[in-house]
Amino acid sequence: MSRQANRGTESKKMSSELFTLTYGALVTQLCKDYENDEDVNKQLDKMGYNIGVRLIEDFLARSNVGRCHDFRETADVIAKVAFKMYLGITPSVTNWSPAGDEFSLILENNPLVDFVELPDNHSSLIYSNLLCGVLRGALEMVQMAVEAKFVQDTLKGDGVTEIRMRFIRRIEDNLPAGEE
Amino acid sequence: MADAALFEFLHTEMVAELGAHHSDPGPGVSAGVWGEKVGSGGGQKMSLSVLEGMGFRVGQALGERLPQETLAFREELDILKFLCRDLWVAVFQKQMDSLRTNHQGTYVLQDNSFPLLIRMASGLQYLEEAPKFLAFTCGLLRGTLCILGIKSLVTASVASLPTCKFQVVIQKT
Numbered sequence: 001m002s003r004q005a006n007r008g009t010e011s012k013k014m015s016s017e018l019f020t021l022t023y024g025a026l027v028t029q030l031c032k033d034y035e036n037d038e039d040v041n042k043q044l045d046k047m048g049y050n051i052g053v054r055l056i057e058d059f060l061a062r063s064n065v066g067r068c069h070d071f072r073e074t075a076d077v078i079a080k081v082a083f084k085m086y087l088g089i090t091p092s093v094t095n096w097s098p099a100g101d102e103f104s105l106i107l108e109n110n111p112l113v114d115f116v117e118l119p120d121n122h123s124s125l126i127y128s129n130l131l132c133g134v135l136r137g138a139l140e141m142v143q144m145a146v147e148a149k150f151v152q153d154t155l156k157g158d159g160v161t162e163i164r165m166r167f168i169r170r171i172e173d174n175l176p177a178g179e180e
Numbered sequence: 181m182a183d184a185a186l187f188e189f190l191h192t193e194m195v196a197e198l199g200a201h202h203s204d205p206g207p208g209v210s211a212g213v214w215g216e217k218v219g220s221g222g223g224q225k226m227s228l229s230v231l232e233g234m235g236f237r238v239g240q241a242l243g244e245r246l247p248q249e250t251l252a253f254r255e256e257l258d259i260l261k262f263l264c265r266d267l268w269v270a271v272f273q274k275q276m277d278s279l280r281t282n283h284q285g286t287y288v289l290q291d292n293s294f295p296l297l298i299r300m301a302s303g304l305q306y307l308e309e310a311p312k313f314l315a316f317t318c319g320l321l322r323g324t325l326c327i328l329g330i331k332s333l334v335t336a337s338v339a340s341l342p343t344c345k346f347q348v349v350i351q352k353t
Contacts, residue, residue: 014242014270019182019190021241022316025234026194033201047197051189058185086183111182130190 016088020114027127037124044126048133049140056138059085067142071167072096074144075103078135078165087111091163107161110154118155127155132163143171184273191296195231195312202227231315232322239323242267246327256350259328260287267324271317272296285350289321290343297342310338314346321346 030040063081068074075093084090089111095104112128126132132148139146145168152162203226253259264276268291278290296313300306314336322334331351338344 014245014267015184015273016182017242017245018238018271019187021238022187022190022194022234025237026190028237029198029230029234043197047193050196051193054192055185055189058189086186088182 041126041129044129045133048130049137052134052137053141056141101167105163110161113155145169198230199227202230228315232319235316235319236323239320240327243324243327287348289346293342294344302341
């Protein structure tokens with residue numbers, strides 16, 4: 001009886017650590033492959049983007065959220081639905097710009113950085129930069145061009161992790177020539 | 181806790197990215213460690229070993245986090261069963277479909293619908309691509325076995341997607 005219960009708990013724990021550990025192995029490998037932190041950051045962003053453009057379909061299929069009418073709704077969906085679904089955390093949405101086109105996601109704890117310490121020679125590395133790419137790619141697929149970047153990072157000694165999201169413009173559907 | 185889908189998305193992107201980055205053309209044609217035909221050079225072999233190495237480190241890390249009671253295995257076969265049940269469920273949300281052994285240190289673990297191959301068309305169309313999608317997992321198995329005190333060589337083969345076989349050969353020290 002108890003052996004069954006142990007088995008279940010162990011599986012769950014391993015499962016939740018798998019992504020974090022795999023991500024860590026990826027960042028380590030990229031640091032070996034690329035000479036400087038900037039290139040690693042770019043690579044993480046690019047890979048995140050590629051993931052985001054596919055993840056959005058999975059998200060829309062599983063979450064049943066309807067179309068967002070404005071950037072505020074989008075922010076809430078990202079924080080309360082998407083982050084919860086994929087990373088099990090609910091960042092808070094704060095620091096709205098007066099024009100309503102920028103906000104911050106505050107992550108009290110970032111699951112990606114469990115067990116992680118940045119070595120001294122990688123001070124410019126944005127360890128979780130994959131997340132910014134994912135946000136950018138996913139939102140592009142729902143017609144929003146945005147910029148996402150880390151402005152605070154617990155790995156660098158900040159108290160919280162903060163991602164700043166900026167709405168750039170709406171992406172109009174491009175109809176092929178000849179169709180109206 | 182990270183959703184299982186995230187691992188799959190990340191893995192697919194890693195295969196694409198590391199495969200492209202580590203393909204450097206080398207001379208000659210060779211048979212890869214993975215049983216596949218390596219084309220005009222060692223390029224594919226290099227990216228496969230990079231992926232395998234990453235899987236190995238992750239497998240070790242996963243193994244290190246198991247509590248002592250789980251590690252009280254009596255026999256080698258118990259460890260392999262653990263991989264087929266607990267590890268596979270944790271990583272792929274399903275158990276391995278079959279485990280066979282010659283009782284002399286070789287085990288064949290078969291998954292009839294391997295989740296990392298599922299999204300690709302079944303059958304033979306992507307046979308050449310399949311090894312890239314198996315390398316990380318081979319390393320994962322090898323890494324967990326390592327922490328459990330077993331040195332092994334793990335290879336994978338695919339006859340027809342999405343069925344694949346992982347061959348574990350225990351290395352006697």
